[in-house]
Amino acid sequence: MLILTDLDGSLLDHEDYSWHDARPALERIRQASVPLVFVTSKTRSEVETLQRQLAIEEPFVVENGGGVFFPPRYDELELPAAEVLDRYRLIRLGDSYTRVRAFVEEARPRFDVLGFGDLSAEEIAELADLSLKDAELARQRDFAEPFLLDPVERIDELTALARREGLEVTRGGRFFHLMGRGQDKGRAVEIVVGVFERNSVERPVTLGLGDSPNDLPMLERVDIPIVIPRLGGGQLEMEREDVRMARFPGSKGWNEAVLGVLAEEGMGPE
Numbered sequence: 001m002l003i004l005t006d007l008d009g010s011l012l013d014h015e016d017y018s019w020h021d022a023r024p025a026l027e028r029i030r031q032a033s034v035p036l037v038f039v040t041s042k043t044r045s046e047v048e049t050l051q052r053q054l055a056i057e058e059p060f061v062v063e064n065g066g067g068v069f070f071p072p073r074y075d076e077l078e079l080p081a082a083e084v085l086d087r088y089r090l091i092r093l094g095d096s097y098t099r100v101r102a103f104v105e106e107a108r109p110r111f112d113v114l115g116f117g118d119l120s121a122e123e124i125a126e127l128a129d130l131s132l133k134d135a136e137l138a139r140q141r142d143f144a145e146p147f148l149l150d151p152v153e154r155i156d157e158l159t160a161l162a163r164r165e166g167l168e169v170t171r172g173g174r175f176f177h178l179m180g181r182g183q184d185k186g187r188a189v190e191i192v193v194g195v196f197e198r199n200s201v202e203r204p205v206t207l208g209l210g211d212s213p214n215d216l217p218m219l220e221r222v223d224i225p226i227v228i229p230r231l232g233g234g235q236l237e238m239e240r241e242d243v244r245m246a247r248f249p250g251s252k253g254w255n256e257a258v259l260g261v262l263a264e265e266g267m268g269p270e
Contacts, residue, residue, distance in 0.1 A: 066094030066143025186217025
């Protein structure tokens with residue numbers, strides 16, 4: 001089995017980014033030696049911090065599919081078109097952050113758009129309910145730009161302009177995200193699953209969990225898609241008939257849903 005999960009609003013609670021209610025499932029995953037792959041809009045620095053907290057060393061996808069990072073413990077895996085970056089092997093899917101930021105500057109005369117590159121760490125911390133330390137990590141971007149738009153009703157117009165420039169816009173839990181057209185969570189997940197499949201005796205069963213529109217490409221490509229409801233009500237709509245809905249938002253819903261699937265797959269407590 002292979003678990004691929006969004007972070008904010010899914011494994012991590014929306015209001016305080018806590019994962020503590022997911023502890024039972026995280027421990028079961030560890031006991032069963034199931035790879036847990038983060039597929040997130042967060043940066044590499046943010047993911048590395050969370051992996052250290054959870055004592056996890058697994059591949060991860062950052063900035064809405066901008067890059068797929070494989071840590072040293074996976075050095076023996078055969079990877080397509082990987083480059084070496086620090087301690088990782090990286091499969092790069094996104095445009096450079098420099099190009100994405102250039103579009104923000106070009107669009108500003110026509111749109112009231114405010115990206116992370118325009119903000120101090122203190123301002124990001126306030127907007128995203130992050131600690132100052134975590135806000136600094138969120139500014140260390142390589143591929144994509146989270147942004148706000150005023151008025152939000154002009155998002156379709158801005159998206160059309162971005163597409164003419166070879167870029168794409170997607171919506172997360174708190175922000176819109178500007179990124180290269182060749183990247184999304186779905187394409188990144190296909191690469192991760194393909195790598196595990198080529199290096200395994202058989203294709204692993206894939207479980208995906210997410211809560212926002214930018215998670216749809218991921219959820220559409222896994223065997224078992226689970227939608228985590230949003231805090232305060234509402235949930236992501238999917239056309240798949242086999243989609244499952246968690247009962248609770250955030251880490252509590254994530255925990256219950258993952259434990260249920262692990263039990264179905266014969267990996268429950270003995």
